[in-house]
Amino acid sequence: MSEFNIHTLLQTPTVTVRDVYCPGLCRHMSEEERADDTQLVFPYRGVYVRHVGDNLTVAEASQVLFFNAGEIYRISHPIEGGDASLALTVEESMLRELAPKELLQDGQAVRFKPPRLRIDPRAQALVMLLRHSLRENVAEGLEGESLALTLVQRALGPRTTHAAGSSVGQQRLVERTKLVLASNLSRRWALAEIAGEVGVSPVYLTQVFQRVEGLPLYRYQLRLRLARALDLLGEYEDLSALSQDLGFSSHSHFSAAFQQTYGRSPTEFRQSALHR
Numbered sequence: 001m002s003e004f005n006i007h008t009l010l011q012t013p014t015v016t017v018r019d020v021y022c023p024g025l026c027r028h029m030s031e032e033e034r035a036d037d038t039q040l041v042f043p044y045r046g047v048y049v050r051h052v053g054d055n056l057t058v059a060e061a062s063q064v065l066f067f068n069a070g071e072i073y074r075i076s077h078p079i080e081g082g083d084a085s086l087a088l089t090v091e092e093s094m095l096r097e098l099a100p101k102e103l104l105q106d107g108q109a110v111r112f113k114p115p116r117l118r119i120d121p122r123a124q125a126l127v128m129l130l131r132h133s134l135r136e137n138v139a140e141g142l143e144g145e146s147l148a149l150t151l152v153q154r155a156l157g158p159r160t161t162h163a164a165g166s167s168v169g170q171q172r173l174v175e176r177t178k179l180v181l182a183s184n185l186s187r188r189w190a191l192a193e194i195a196g197e198v199g200v201s202p203v204y205l206t207q208v209f210q211r212v213e214g215l216p217l218y219r220y221q222l223r224l225r226l227a228r229a230l231d232l233l234g235e236y237e238d239l240s241a242l243s244q245d246l247g248f249s250s251h252s253h254f255s256a257a258f259q260q261t262y263g264r265s266p267t268e269f270r271q272s273a274l275h276r
Contacts, residue, residue, distance in 0.1 A: 009134035016089040016117050017148055024048065024077035032074060035067040038095065038110050041151060042119070042127045042266035043091060045231050046083030049076045049175075050115070057115045058082070058175040060182055061227035062220065064119050064155045068105075079183050084231075086131050088148055096121045098149070098177040108179045109199050118213060119155050121223065124270070126151040128230035132273035135189050136234075142173045174200060174212040179204065181221050185228055186247035189221070226261050229254070242266075 010017040020041075029051055043059045050057045050065060051074040059065050067087075068074070077083070090098070105111040111261050121128075130147045133139035145252050151274065179198045181189070194217070195202040209217045225246045236242040243254030258266050 003051070006074045010141065012141060012145055012150065014091050014094060014145050016145065017130065017134060017234050018087045018089075019084065019135070020087050021047070021084045022075075022077075022082055024080065024082035026075065027077055029074040032072050035069055035071050035073070037089055038069045038092075038112070039067045039089050040155065041043075041065040041067055041085050041087045042123075042151075042155075043083060043085045044127055044131070044227065045085075046081050047077075047079050047179065048083045049062055049078060049179075050074070051076065052115065053163060054255075056172070058178045059085070059116075059181060061124060061231075062118055062222065062223055063116045063121075066114065068111040069109055071111070078179055086127055090149070090152055090154060094149075095152070096126045098152050104154065110194045117155065122225070122263075124223070124227050125150060125262045126154060128227075128233075129269075129273050132234060135167065136274050138274065164246060166208065170208045171212055173200065173205070174209055177209060177217070178220075181188045182242065185225055187247060188247055191217070222257060226258055229266065230262075230269070231257065233266060234274050 005021040007021075009018065009019055018113065026044065041059070042061075042064050044061050044252060047058060047060045052060055052071065057063075057065060058266070086132040090107040092110050096104070099112070102110055103114065105113055115179060126147065128137075130144065130151060133147070134144050141150060159206070176198045177194060180194055191202045191206070195205045200208075206217055209220070215221060215223075225248070231247060232242060239254070240251040243251045248257070255265055258264075258269075264272070
């Protein structure tokens with residue numbers, strides 16, 4: 001745990017929001033760790049793998065991971081560069097009220113059945129709006145609480161999430177594919193290159209990825225790039241340079257994709273998150 005840099009952005013009786021950074025020095029599986037309380041963890045930078053028994057989950061910016069109270073897990077970092085996540089702890093009775101019953105295990109303590117859910121672009125934007133506004137002291141406590149609970153509700157909403165489907169083998173194929181894409185966000189991959197990396201045919205890969213993730217492979221890659229843009233908007237004055245660094249063909253392509261996905265331009269998002 002000494003690897004972690006944890007910055008508490010908000011702490012109230014209702015919700016605690018922590019910004020968690022790990023440099024990713026542990027390339028192989030870490031020692032066993034245990035969650036003290038149930039947390040919703042939203043990765044927003046980099047990638048890591050969580051191992052719970054024989055099950056593994058690739059943690060990246062299109063997911064919310066559930067770290068259940070008392071659950072033992074290990075972490076590995078197959079890709080260099082470290083990772084960062086926003087971790088939310090919600091007061092237990094309120095979390096039970098927010099979470100659909102079908103997502104929860106039986107018992108007095110609130111624990112989730114699935115290890116993760118895919119979140120939609122609006123939830124991705126809420127993650128970074130919450131982080132940026134709290135870090136920059138743009139949002140006061142009440143607004144921060146409201147944003148955090150809105151994010152939880154959005155992430156758990158049955159109409160906005162997608163639980164992984166298909167067989168264990170197909171899910172693991174998709175997880176390997178995610179690692180390939182995350183290893184170089186700016187690379188303009190060809191489908192055959194990705195399929196070659198994971199050892200299947202391009203047709204099979206596209207079919208399985210759609211089945212497991214509920215969206216096409218190319219759209220998943222686009223959302224990874226745009227999620228990274230949400231993270232980096234405060235660090236770039238020149239948005240053309242940001243679009244180039246993320247592998248977009250042009251600034252106009254980047255802006256149009258951002259607008260279509262998040263409902264506002266990069267400049268508008270930066271203004272609302274950092275400079276109100």
